Amino acid sequence: MSQQVANSAALSDIETRVVDDISVDEPWSLLEEFSELERVSGTEDEVRAAEYITEQLDEFGVKYDRYDPELYISQPHDASVRTLNREFEFGPVKTISFAASTTVSGKVEYVGSAGTDLLSQEDDAREPYTDVGDLNDKIALTAAGSLSIRATRILEEKGAIGVIAIHEHDREPHNGIATPIWGGAPRLDEADKIPNIPIVNVRKPDGAQLREWADSEEGLKVELETDLTTDWMECPVVVAEIEGSGDTDEFVLLHGHYDSWYVGITDNATGDAGLLELARVINNYGDELDRNLRVAWWPGHSTGRYAGSTWYADEFAHDLVENCVAQVNMDSPGAKGATEYADMSCWTPEAHALVGDAINDVTGAPYGENHPFRAGDYSFDNIGLTGFFMLSSNIPADVREENGWHPVGGCGGNSDAWHVSTDTLDKAGKEELVRDIRVYAVSLLRVLNADVLPFDHVRNADRLIEIVEEYDKEAGEAFDFGPTLAELYPLRDDIESFQEAAHDGDVTPAVANDTITGLARILTRLNLVRRTQFEQDPAVKREPFPRYSPARKFAFLEGDDRKFLQVQLKREQNGVIHELRQARDLLPEA
Structure with missing residues (x-):
């Protein structure tokens, strides 16, 4: 060609x-x-x-x-929704990986959407469905669609016995997965994060009809049935x-x-x-x-x-x-x-x-x-x-x-x-x-084939500075990220000097490459990761510098919750400063 x-x-x-x-x-x-x-x-x-x-x-x-x-896999096989007090012919209905395989029936309540879209780079700092009350013995109908990963657990915690997600596709709902556990298999102490309720996806026209009936005076009752195999598989x-x-x-x-x-x-x-x-x-x-x-x-x-x-x-x-x-x-x-x-x-x-x-x-x-x-x-x-x-x-x-x-x-x-x-x-x-x-x-x-690896950690440091300055502004008087910035500003300049020396040949390629890789282990993690180096963060949307992103919650937190977040961020900042100083120590002496 x-x-x-x-x-x-x-x-x-x-x-x-x-x-x-x-x-x-x-x-x-x-x-x-x-x-x-x-x-x-x-x-x-x-x-x-x-x-x-x-x-x-x-x-x-x-x-x-x-x-x-052997991997922990969840294969969806079949799903159905049957209206109990209405007559309706559904188009394609699907369940999603790691939903419960079971049958439930109950009254349907429309709960809105999760508040974000698939390609959004920013989560709402608030949890989804903050305005939704008790869902005990009810089936939640949501326009969250494929965002059920984050949404399902909250609806389950509110008492929902099942979830119907309305997808944007007119012909068939998209396939998907419900668990936030990255890698499928949870740690023992996180096994309860796998959903314990049935979840089904319906296409947009069917969802619109269900919503209309759920919001009506008569209401809507349905039966959900899901069939999955969740097990260890080679x-x-x-x-x-x-x-x-x-x-x-x-x-x-x-x-x-x-x-x-x-x-x-x-x-x-x-x-x-x-x-x-x-x-x-x-x-x-x-x-x-x-x-x-x-x-x-x-x-x-x-x-x-x-x-x-x-x-x-x-x-x-x-x-x-x-x-x-x-x-x-x-x-x-x-x-x-x-x-x-x-x-x-x-x-x-x-x-x-x-x-x-x-x-x-x-x-x-x-x-x-x-x-x-x-x-x-x-x-x-x-x-x-x-x-x-x-x-x-x-x-x-x-x-x-x-x-x-x-x-x-x-x-x-x-x-x-x-x-x-x-x-x-x-x-x-x-x-x-x-x-x-x-x-x-x-x-x-x-x-x-790079003599010196072509990765610009000045840019990485600049991005971290930009993010921390933003969080510092949003936190206002509630928290001071100044100590982090006091480490980042000179670190950024030192990285720039190192990179110039490396590309001028004043640092051997071997030393330069070890330094570049070592900086990634710290700066890239700060940009992307909340947990430790050998754990996996959950499969939910993340903001840059996720250890500091809770600072956005100061806008609506009060009382003890506000103080608890201050304690959390103080500890996070201590850890971050320690890691930034480790990054500084990686740089070869001029």
Whole structure:
């Protein structure tokens, strides 16, 4: 396939050769194979998909390991809603992973929405449904749609015996997952966070009718029935290794999920095809790489809340801490009509120039920086890995609006594909897929072969300063973040001096790279993570610098709650200052 590179003069010799070697043939063959496989984790179709990947790796001469860990998976099978005091014919009804498998009946109460949308970067500081009262023995009807992850627990705590979520899709509701437990399997002391009530999703027209009846004088009574299997299941994890020529254990982790809802072509067969093509092509250049490339295909993304990548983060935690210089996620590339990288791609601040230059050089397309979502297979945030991509290219917003598509978190923004039965082969574009694979290839090579890692932690520090200044302003007299800023301002300047010295050759590459990676372990964690390095934050939306984000609650807290938050933030600030001083100690002396 002939496709013009926007700025070929900016590509190095190896980048040019790799880009030229990328073809649509092997990727499209995988899509055709996967278009016949419903790759739900724990099923034979998923195993067949893993075997296809390993067969191709064998053919390409790429070394790999296959693991078969037991993952905690929840497979939805069937669901129904039956009106008890009305006559109604429902369209498609679905339950979601980790809902309870049971039957309940009761009166329906409409509770509104959770108050945020899928792509929002800011949570309401208040909990959802603050104006909803006692729901004992009632079934909650909510317009939260796929936001039931955060909403369900609150409705359950208010006494709801079941939840009906109204989705924006007119034809069928999206598939989804209810648990906030990242990785599916909880710690023993968090097992109660898995929902204990049935949850069903209905399409928008059906939801509108249910709401009308629920709000009427007569009211609405329904019976919910859900059927799921939630259990430990063996699921293949495939990890390929392309060894560079350098005498180093350093590696870049390129990864994506291969399980799916239905046949899931643009979520994520296109990503699987891209991973395989990059493994095929880059394997031919191993003797020209300074670092190693690890390529991984995860199961358990959809029905296990990123269970495969979480298992890997747990199993290889110290290898990742000590040797992984970056993680790169490949999810939903190559959607037909995706022409820009504006509102779905994301990266940590220090990777901005790297990613932006790669997009510019390969495509010349518009792009925008997004704070990394607490989603995808970003199961390595707590470790403190620089990360880039997750989603990649997107269909422009005006085209999505023209098509009447509501916001979704994948498939290039095509809501008629994301987590529904119509994510089929026709949703992928050959030119779009090759272009996206090339963007990944160039950005990867610029890390794999960098003398000094191309990550700008001045930008990371600037972002942290911006966030803390914002929280300090919002907290007002209730809390003083000045001590944090007093550490960040000089740290930022010291990082700038270090980076200038490293790029001028006044710091050896080995020392510079150890410092850059060490800074990521601290600054990237502060930007993204609330918990400790070897724990997983819950799968709910996050704001930047999440340890400090509760400061936004001062706007409505009073009395003891206000003082309790002051105690919390005082302790958080003590920890943050300690970590910032550790970051300062990483910097080599001038």
